[in-house]
Amino acid sequence: MFRKDKKSKAVSENKTEAVQEEKIEVKTNADKVHEAFYEKIRNAHRSDELYELPGDEDLTPEELAEIHKFWDKYSFAYPDIDLKSFKAFKNRRGKVEVRHMPSVVRMQYLQPKFVHKDFRVALQTKAILPLLFSNVKQPRTVLRQMNGFYSDTDFNLLTRDGATELLARESAEHRLIVKPRTTGGGRGIFFIDKGADFETVKDTVESLGSVGFVIQEALEQSEFMKQFNPTSVNTLRITSLLWKDEVRILASLVRVGKVGNEVDNYSQGGSLIGLDSQTGKCNNWAFTHEHERLTVLPSGLDLNQDLYVPGFSKAISMVKTMHSRIPYIRMVSWDIAIDNNDEPVLIENNFAGMIQIHECVTGPIFGDLTEEVLDEYLIRQFCFSVEVDGWLVDEYRSRIIIKEYIGDGGNVTIPEKLLDKKVKSIKKNAFAKKNVSSVSVSKRLYDVSPGAFKGLDVKINE
Secondary structure (H helix, E strand, O other), X not given: OXXXXXHHHHHHHHHHHHHHHHHHHHHHHHHHHHHHHHHHHHHOOOHHHHHOOOOOOOOOHHHHHHHHHHHHHHOOOOOOOOHHHHHHHHHHXXXXXXXXXXXXXXXXXXXXXXXXXXXXXXHHOHHHHHHHOOOOOOOOEEEEEEOOEEEOOOOOEEOHHHHHHHHHHHHHHOOEEEXXXXXXXXXXXXXXXXXXXXXXXXXXXXXXXXXXXXXXXXXXEOHHHHOXXXXXXXXXXXXXXXXXXXXXXXXEEEEEOOOOOOOOOHHHXXXXXXXXXXXXXXXXXXXXXXXXXXXXXXXXXXXXXXXXXXXXXXXXXXXXXXXXXXXXXXXXXXXXXXXXXXXXXXXXXXXXXXXXXXXXXXXXXXXXXHHHHHHHXXXXXXXXXXXXXXXXXXXXXXXXXXXXXXXXXXXXXXXXEEOOEEEEEEOOOOOOOOXXXXXXXXXXXXXXXXXXXXXXXXXXXX
């Protein structure tokens, strides 16, 4: 029998220690990937902080226990629960909702899955909404500018002088609203009064320069919507989710403009009134920008009565029709006006609309879908890409997917476990151009992509 001498034994022990140290370092590298992501989440901007107020009541031990009971199964993806968010919304809603969706979860985990980056800008550009949603009612666009090019209602190109002349003709007959492309929250919007003189119109076109914009005929809203605030066009915000082959309505509310303002934006001092998404019935209270509850609006409207939005069922049908046309965007917040014939009119769509405004007035945005959505995106689809023991892998909560072999080559054994988790599958081309001559693999391996072992000798282990 071959017996190692002392020198060989020492070399072997040193090599074993080196391998152990290397494994520790590899595991540390995996931990670093985790920690870098978790730190990013901890430092992510939390717009929920806007909803905090001095003197907010703390979460009780019982409330904390309930929150952790619900959220702990998502700790691999989201270990540091934003308890400040739960505290803020407890105080705004009057009770703790364990299904509350902290903004950091929505923006860091869900938004990248909900909004395809290649379509994010184009599909919410106001200037082309008439093309996308030609089957729904919209304010008539009289003039638009995209990428420095002017066009009329039917997208016929115009010179700058032609655009000015067209605008002068339109303003002689109608009051117009100007919406610059680069603004949000209603900022930058202004009106051109009916009968404006030519110089005013010319100055308007020149002042906008090369900034993209749309100019539309101003909308006359319904008498019902006008009673919330007569100076602004008060709109519905309806948020929908494309989920399992259907459009689901998540939440609805009315956005009411600040008295004296001509836009309805909550961020400019307006208020919100929650709606029953089945019936269009208004809450009997409004939520103000200062986080107060009002039962009587500044306009004098008493909300302590049964108020149903006219045309609401048509607005819901409109949302479902429109959302089916843009499946690259899973979640959309739609702004819809009700005109003087009680018909819904699309104003715009938003792919990052603030879900917090819904949570303030109608509760958890995903409602009964909350756990299903979190299971899909924080468990089934969430993973870290890490290097471990010569492999580049996707590490999920309870399984490993091998993407690529990055070791030294030769005869390779595919481990049944990495990072104390079962190896479930191997991707195509995992061994391509890796100087591997043969592969040993357990028959218990869950899934092997076609072509993963192309050109290799394969040994199946019991």
